[in-house]
Amino acid sequence: MAENLEIVKGTSLWSDAWKRLKRNRLALAGLIFITFMVVAVVIGPAILAWATGYTYDLIPTESELARSLPPSLMHPMGTDDAGRDLFARVLQGGRISLMVGIISTFVSLIVGVSYGAIAGFLGGRIDNLMMRIVDIIYAIPYILIVIVLLSVFGGPSTPAWIKWLSANIGGAGNQALSQIFLLFFALGLVSWLTMARVVRGQILSLKNQEFVLAARATGVSTFGIIFRHLVPNALGPVIVYATLTVPSVMLTEAFLSFLGLGVQAPYASWGSLADAGIKNLAIFPWQLIFPGVTMALTLFSLNFLGDGIRDALDPQTRKF
Amino acid sequence: MLSFIIRRLLIIIPMALLVVTLTWGLIRIAPGNFYSGEKKLPAAVEANIRKKYGLDQPWYTQYGMMMSNIVRGDFGDSLKYQGQSVNEIIKRHLPYSATIGILAYLLALAIGLTAGTIAALKQNSAFDYSSMSLAMLGLSLPNFVLGPLLVLIFAFGLYWFPPARWGGVSSIVLPVITLSAIYAAYIARLTRAGMLEVMRSDYIRTARAKGLDEMTVLLRHALRGGIIPVVSFTGPALAALLAGTVVVEKVFALPGLGDIFIKSVLNRDEPLILGIVAFLSILIMLFNLAVDIAYGFLDPRIRYE
């Protein structure tokens, strides 16, 4: 979210919006929390490993330690079934979950919004064609796409660019990470579909309004009408839907991981941690509580931030 | 309008066939096959299987045979569940998923629309914040967490409902609630956003200026425009719900279509995958057509030529 803002900071609409956003305390709190989380998951694991020696994959050799222990000074969030530090795993899981969320939201904003807006505005045959393509992608079984993606691009035949990405972002040429990148790609592939439908619906209802006619009369190009006039007016549902995309792709990721198509062990994500946690809720409640609360707080902040951005960008707020 | 609907209906069948073709291609690229298992099959048995199912034919012959059967509405027999036809499996399990899916969506609509509308009208009020936080909670509680949580409380704490399996009204309460939570949250948030957008538009101000009472403005004018995002979302969501939702079916051990669908893919059960995919794509296109028609009713400014 934060990056999006910076990219387009130049125009006055955006700097106005930024001023308004700063005045919205809840949104600001959300922004601060999310920034904090991003920083924590990026540098946290390294600091933790340096300070305590615990990493997300360290299973103690002593068998009395290789089991789920309640929170203590050593392990502020307790340990999981294998005796791994849950704090380290929540931090590491956050990396993947946030990355999944950000990438999918980004794709859904860029692809989904422009696709839906173009289809809605042009209408007629083009709209029909574009929307049928969306229907088709939506109807093809998603896990089949992921299975094929993983088998064609995963394993020994991983394309060089994926290897490069995983080597340079994930650390020492890790095979497990290349599957994660494929996963991001796969999630991005479908995350924009419903967004496109939502945006198209909004544009259809907006495009016959007076301000569009006015713009057209003054000779604004089609591109200009869509992206300068229509899209900003449809931003409310767009931003709300974008914030909704984050939890839903996190869950999709958890489900894919459950099928063996997602995050590779010993990596975790918040979704897979929560999945493990719920199974042990009656016995080891901390296994659900800590990942769950972290995830919930992040999503809450995202939601407040999303609402704040929506309000800040609302072209009609100024009238009040 | 009528010609628009007819055109859209006519295109559904070729579109479904296109989806089937693409899916078929993906199945053929995917590694593994339906007959491979933990234990190695003797070469003779494998050869017999390949012969029986025509896998020893060139791909275009196989594709042609499959398509000619599908065009006649016959998806053949499941490869995994031998002796059961695909049509029969879909017909048998659809009612379970549909019951739960539709009930869950209705519940979600009732909660979501009410909460979203009130939250929009009383923007930044306590109700707004608490209902939206609750909605966010519904979203951040994945159904694989919510389901077991409800079971723990209502099946083992209070003994109100059975923990799993199909059987009578009491057995579907927990699955329906579990399933509806996330949709209620979606709908509430989308309604709120849509309503906020609409309440500020010129025609609402005109309506208010005309002296219409607030309730009429709300129900007659605002809600119609405000739920457009919800309507857009409903098309695919309802189709997905009808075809089953695998997590809830697994947690509650229900005989719905969703789990069967996922398994058919994992088993590479080609006829069953194609059958469900064809069914699902028809559903999606029908619902999206319904959505497009609904746009016209909700917002008179939306026109289709």
Added chain:
Amino acid sequence: MAKTRPKPLRSALIAVIFASLLTGCMSSAKSKYFGRTSPPAENVLRYVSGSEPETLDPQLPDGQPEARIFMALYEGLVEYGPKDQQPIPSIAKSWEISSKVDEFIFHLRDNAKWSDGKPITAQDFVYSLRRGFAPETISRTAGLGYAIKYSSEFNGEKVFVKKNGRFLTAADIDGTPAKDVPAFGPDTEFNRTLRGPDRITLEGDEKKRSKELESDAKLKAAVEGGEFVPVKAEDIGVEAIDDRTLRISLRQSAPYFLGLLAHQFFRLVPRQAIEAHGKEWTRPANIVTCGAFRIKEYRPYDKLVVERDPNYWDAANVHLDRIEFYPVEELSTIMNLYKAGSVDAFLNHTVPTSWIDEVRQYKDEYLNFPEAATAYYSMNMTKAPFSDSKVRRAFMLGLDRQALSDFRKITKPLFGKVPSGIYPEYDKAVEKVGEELRKERGVTPETWAKRNDFDAEAARKLLTDAGFPVVKSDSGYSCPNFPTDRISITFNTNENNRSVAEFIQSQWKQNLGITVPLKTMEFKTYLPYFKSLQYEGFAQFLWSGDYMDPYTFLSLQYGKDNEGGAGFYDAKYDKMLNDANAELDPDKRYEMLARAEFYLMDQLPFVPLTINATNWLKKPYVKGMYPNPGTLIPWKFVYIERDQAKWDKDVENIFKTPDPQMEKQLSDLTATQKAAAK
């Protein structure tokens, strides 16, 4: 809490949630039994059987969930014994075995009937077996019966060669004269041909056949001018001597064959229903069964209800009126159903690891016994560095398998190919042969006893010797030039596999300084990846025994194209196994098998990991149900005990605790065979 009522709605809700959570936890901690425990009102057993059965045709699928259902619906010549899975009489009341263990004569009971009332005859068995091997049936398990003469040839559509009015035999190629074998049982025309020299069989497909002939000039010359006759159903070594007598002839001696006959593949299928209804014969309206139970109601993915069949020959000794099989896969859901008292028992390895500590307290219910099921990591020997046996051995020694077992809570460490504790006689043979080998090699008993134990020091030394020096660094060990970027531990996704892999990864990282990446795959993607040796490094390989003989494990590395998935092939090992199976003295045979196992462990194409445990629960009022090594339950022994005093207690001793009712039933059943054996 009840006296003050601030903000009624919210606090009430919170109170309800907390109270229910608390009671939920409390009740489970204090009660003697796990969840609700009271016998069902009727004589019904509600059992979770795992995934939805693929079909109700016993000859087609190879899965365990189906196996358990088939044990209720169908019978064969013999049945699994309730406690030890050893064959007990079923439709065959007794049998005779030839001295070479290559011919079997079964005497059928005369009161056995199908569920439609038709009597069961030896011809039904002939039909069933011929159907099972027929290529168009495509039975996945037909390979289990390949010991039956000409069955694999029939199944593989091969041809005999007829020349000058008679079939060519092996004698025609290498000139060895046929031995005169005396008849076992009545001397029939059919039996004479089976007893005679082995006929030559060739590929049925013309292209493959000419290729086969090209590679063998002698064979080609012998076949020249002959006529190719397809191997037919009537050719396989199964013969109805009369209505009540069946003879099965094998291609060679197979001491394990009788134990195999209880497998679902050998159970009877109804000719009358199959011929009348074709592929739809398994529908409830058409199906005809022959087991203790028949189908009452079938709702796929929901439940399969079977009821006692009054036509069953032993109906008087069937105690349950009904069994309800529920297809549920999600482990927590199964546990919930059990806890709520909605099911009485469920299938094996089902209690999730994290529940085990809690469930273990219920000593009258939790069944944890070793299973004839093992876990290995196959190592791809075709790709360096795992082509070096030192490297392979280093990885075995560098893994603390005792710790792994403790971590998994219920498994036992595996130190060989065959799980110990399952075949007591074989265990003795292993000990004896081991002692001989120890003396041969001149090792002290202490060193010998620890030869396969965890030894990180030795493992690091072996790696260093193999050219991968392990160096000590401040944070442990590291092995800088080991190619970790290419290898991985590959496994198909499930929770147990993942947690095992994570543990092992962590162990090797700490003990050897090598971090082997993990690679998880969806099952159907994994299978070809594993079986065609695409993986590098390690791949998980689980095996559960098909029959009660160590050969079911040892044969995994037998032949060029074996199951083991390591690229291992050793002609010497094959010969050792062949020789052992030709040995008729069971003790000597076991010793020869044990020797082969020691030989295999020197090659080490796999890292042995664990022996699995049964790991399931049954309510204490369910009796006559035992955690045998395959959890294969002959349902007619199972009954519901309503007298709480007689409920099962301390099921740890379930095998030793006498149950007069079950024992009488079992001894009555086996009496016929015992009498015949005298």
